[in-house]
Amino acid sequence: MQLLDRSFDVSTVPVAGATLSAEALRGVEQFLYREARLLDERRFAEWLALWTEDGRYWVPRFHDQANPFEQISLFWEDKMLREVRVRRVENARNWSQQPLTRSAHLVGNITIEGLDAAGHLIVRSTLQLTEWRIEQRQLAGAVFHKLAATDDGGWKIVLKRVNLVNCDDVFANLEVFI
Amino acid sequence: MTLSNEALAAMVRPDSVHKHVYTDPEIFALEMERIYGQAWIYVGHESQVKKTGDYHTTRIGDQDVIMVRAADGKVHVVYNRCPHKGAKVVPEGDGCTGKFFRCPYHAWTFKLDGSHLSLPLKNGLEGTCYDPANPDFSMKAVARVDSYRGFVFASQSAAGPDLKTFLGGVASSIDNLCERSPVGEVEVAGGTFRVMQKSNWKVFYENLHDTMHARVTHESSFVAAREEAKEIGEMPFELLIMDGNGEPYEFWEKLELRAYHNGHGYMEGIFDPTAATRDPVSRDHFAVLTEAYGEEKARQIMGMNRHNTIIYGSGSPHTVFQQFRVIRPVSVDRTMIEIQTFRLKGAPDAVFDRALTYANLINSPSSNVMPDDVEVYKRCQEGNQTRGGDWVSLHRYLGTDQETPDGMVSTNGTSELPMRNQFAAWKQYMLNPPTQATPNQTASTEAGHAAA
Numbered sequence: 232m233q234l235l236d237r238s239f240d241v242s243t244v245p246v247a248g249a250t251l252s253a254e255a256l257r258g259v260e261q262f263l264y265r266e267a268r269l270l271d272e273r274r275f276a277e278w279l280a281l282w283t284e285d286g287r288y289w290v291p292r293f294h295d296q297a298n299p300f301e302q303i304s305l306f307w308e309d310k311m312l313r314e315v316r317v318r319r320v321e322n323a324r325n326w327s328q329q330p331l332t333r334s335a336h337l338v339g340n341i342t343i344e345g346l347d348a349a350g351h352l353i354v355r356s357t358l359q360l361t362e363w364r365i366e367q368r369q370l371a372g373a374v375f376h377k378l379a380a381t382d383d384g385g386w387k388i389v390l391k392r393v394n395l396v397n398c399d400d401v402f403a404n405l406e407v408f409i
Numbered sequence: 410m411t412l413s414n415e416a417l418a419a420m421v422r423p424d425s426v427h428k429h430v431y432t433d434p435e436i437f438a439l440e441m442e443r444i445y446g447q448a449w450i451y452v453g454h455e456s457q458v459k460k461t462g463d464y465h466t467t468r469i470g471d472q473d474v475i476m477v478r479a480a481d482g483k484v485h486v487v488y489n490r491c492p493h494k495g496a497k498v499v500p501e502g503d504g505c506t507g508k509f510f511r512c513p514y515h516a517w518t519f520k521l522d523g524s525h526l527s528l529p530l531k532n533g534l535e536g537t538c539y540d541p542a543n544p545d546f547s548m549k550a551v552a553r554v555d556s557y558r559g560f561v562f563a564s565q566s567a568a569g570p571d572l573k574t575f576l577g578g579v580a581s582s583i584d585n586l587c588e589r590s591p592v593g594e595v596e597v598a599g600g601t602f603r604v605m606q607k608s609n610w611k612v613f614y615e616n617l618h619d620t621m622h623a624r625v626t627h628e629s630s631f632v633a634a635r636e637e638a639k640e641i642g643e644m645p646f647e648l649l650i651m652d653g654n655g656e657p658y659e660f661w662e663k664l665e666l667r668a669y670h671n672g673h674g675y676m677e678g679i680f681d682p683t684a685a686t687r688d689p690v691s692r693d694h695f696a697v698l699t700e701a702y703g704e705e706k707a708r709q710i711m712g713m714n715r716h717n718t719i720i721y722g723s724g725s726p727h728t729v730f731q732q733f734r735v736i737r738p739v740s741v742d743r744t745m746i747e748i749q750t751f752r753l754k755g756a757p758d759a760v761f762d763r764a765l766t767y768a769n770l771i772n773s774p775s776s777n778v779m780p781d782d783v784e785v786y787k788r789c790q791e792g793n794q795t796r797g798g799d800w801v802s803l804h805r806y807l808g809t810d811q812e813t814p815d816g817m818v819s820t821n822g823t824s825e826l827p828m829r830n831q832f833a834a835w836k837q838y839m840l841n842p843p844t845q846a847t848p849n850q851t852a853s854t855e856a857g858h859a860a861a
Contacts (some may be wrong), residue, residue, distance in 0.1 A: 318633035325629040327780035402774035
């Protein structure tokens with residue numbers, strides 16, 4: 232089971248520095264903005280294509296949670312589970328998505344943190360997320376992306392970790408990706 | 410104005426209940442007093458308060474309470490209220506208060522059983538009735554506290570059946586959960602989810618054994634799991650646990666529903682002899698249990714293939730995947746679910762990994778399965794506010810359920826026996842309010858099924 236593979240490096244603490252040209256930095260920023268836009272426009276097929284084959288999506292349940300293996304997580308998903316979530320929310324009989332969840336992601340404070348042990352770029356941003364489904368909900372937190380460079384000069388997501396400010400709160404259902 | 414017993418009694422018919430039981434705030438307030446004010450309610454597991462001074466805050470109905478470990482090793486449950494000005498003594502959550510409680514407002518202090526310890530400048534109380542032994546200067550303890558195999562329950566009524574009598578046949582689910590550990594012990598581990606539902610607490614209890622909803626309500630998730638399985642060419646555990654809801658009606662009809670006194674019960678009692686060796690995790694688990702208990706007993710423990718168990722008023726343990734969905738009523742149309750996961754002491758690590766995966770995928774706020782449940786509960790809550798009819802149907806397989814020595818059993822797995830059983834208990838509680846300090850008061854022991 233891919234979810235239990237403890238060799239997956241979930242650390243977002245850099246082991247080496249990274250220097251990016253202004254143009255490369257601009258590319259990273261645009262990549263994050265595009266990811267947020269695909270979620271807001273519910274273009275899930277395109278969003279799924281942003282990930283590496285073994286990419287992991289993680290929303291910890293605890294502040295400073297070390298890993299998703301010893302404790303529960305609000306989300307801990309591999310490719311298969313991301314695909315299942317998309318299939319479910321796009322199913323015609325998705326009673327809890329009538330009406331749909333609408334969202335507006337605001338991504339800011341983007342900083343390059345450095346590189347992880349495998350040379351992936353670690354990027355930190357701050358997220359303000361307004362969600363609406365019958366009533367409005369406000370989510371916020373720090374987002375860590377670990378990005379792998381692609382041959383065509385673009386990026387793919389190896390890890391997206393969202394540290395919600397209220398990760399230990401009582402929640403109504405979280406149906407779509409944060 | 411308090412509803413008369415006649416009015417309350419008329420709300421539960423053998424085959425239906427009046428919608429006001431879900432929507433009337435006055436009935437909710439009475440439930441807090443008459444059900445949550447006397448039944449044994451699960452407050453937490455002893456493993457949540459390991460050391461002296463460790464506490465865990467929770468609620469019994471509408472009452473904020475603290476479960477705390479005292480120096481003598483005993484677990485106490487006290488109301489979270491300082492007797493001075495009424496401030497909550499500890500904040501919500503888990504923590505350690507040390508050797509005593511200390512109110513943050515004026516530093517009144519209390520022993521870990523709530524009894525008065527001290528307060529500053531005592532001479533200011535000279536000439537008053539102040540006396541450390543006077544209960545008016547202590548944090549109040551909940552009337553009764555008892556533990557069953559580490560599961561701590563409390564009752565706000567001094568009278569009534571003891572915990573074991575109250576649990577009756579449903580204790581077998583707690584036994585099975587514990588026996589899945591080779592040393593017979595479990596502990597809460599990995600953290601607790603808290604999920605809010607916008608519906609009355611009883612709706613969730615009813616749904617737990619509602620086999621007719623699975624393939625209808627959960628179509629979006631079991632179809633998604635099946636499509637994905639087809640795409641990748643296999644059905645791993647993560648998908649399998651979503652796929653089950655899509656079983657055809659014939660599958661559900663064959664299941665067994667057990668109903669015990671006081672509204673308790675469980676779903677699916679069919680012994681599954683293959684459960685012990687079906688997959689690698691179960692095989693390793695079985696090996697450890699065989700060493701501890703012998704092969705026959707180990708096979709029996711793992712073959713007890715119960716899905717949701719119901720301990721009415723407390724929530725729903727799931728023995729096979731080591732969860733406890735604790736159900737906390739918040740208001741007439743709000744219910745908070747706390748989801749605990751257990752580690753089986755001495756069992757292979759992979760068994761806990763599986764429990765954690767089950768919690769993440771099925772019981773977390775991000776579950777792909779739960780939102781459709783929560784949506785239909787809310788629709789019941791809202792639909793029952795309309796003038797479109799007064800009664801909620803419980804007709805399915807009425808009159809076919811069979812009596813057993815300790816309750817009843819369905820003859821068809823789609824029977825609405827569990828709901829009828831819950832409302833029989835509800836009626837029994839609601840017509841028999843707790844009376845303080847009448848030793849022969851045994852109202853809740855006889856929550857009869859025959860009554861409904």
